[in-house]
């Protein structure tokens with residue numbers, strides 16, 4: 568079921584290569600949604616230029632201009648309420664959201680994290696996977712809950728870790744999976760094919776192979 572009126576707002580802090588993958592997927596017809604706006608907490612983030620080039624509204628809410636985390640979160644929440652998208656998409660948004668934010672926002676929210684969750688929540692995931700000599704690493708799209716990197720996983724994409732990998736080379740390989748799985752997860756959501764049963768995300772009422780939830784976990 569295609570719903571061209573389904574709207575997303577994308578939250579970014581940096582380069583926005585995942586945003587670009589979404590823009591490209593929308594342009595090719597692979598992702599039948601409208602990217603309504605892009606919000607950055609960092610002024611001058613390159614993601615904003617990508618949005619501008621695609622004719623997407625951009626907003627900056629600079630967290631440095633707010634006295635507290637809660638004050639920033641309140642402004643972000645009221646901006647999102649005003650935009651009122653169907654889905655909020657975090658794509659390299661480097662802010663931890665406070666409980667007060669979650670109390671103000673009812674809109675579903677998803678994030679992409681560069682690891683095969685539940686392995687390696689938090690930062691420096693590529694270096695940690697290499698240090699652990701993990702056989703596989705990857706990325707996960709998950710629903711956002713107040714607990715960091717812990718919401719139900721929608722889809723994971725795995726890549727092998729090579730013996731001579733640096734964090735940068737591994738990150739580049741993982742990024743290719745990110746660009747594949749994030750538009751896919753958004754599409755499933757927009758097509759209303761996702762449900763959560765006993766904390767697990769089902770697509771069309773089943774765990775589908777393309778969710779990659781049976782891909783290897785780091786040892």
Ligand code: GRF
Pocket residue numbers: 581582583584585586614658659660679680681706745
């Ligand atoms: C991605 O690696 C994503 O997994 C993480 O932040 C990075 C964002 O990169 N959450 P980009 O801004 O999309 O290029």
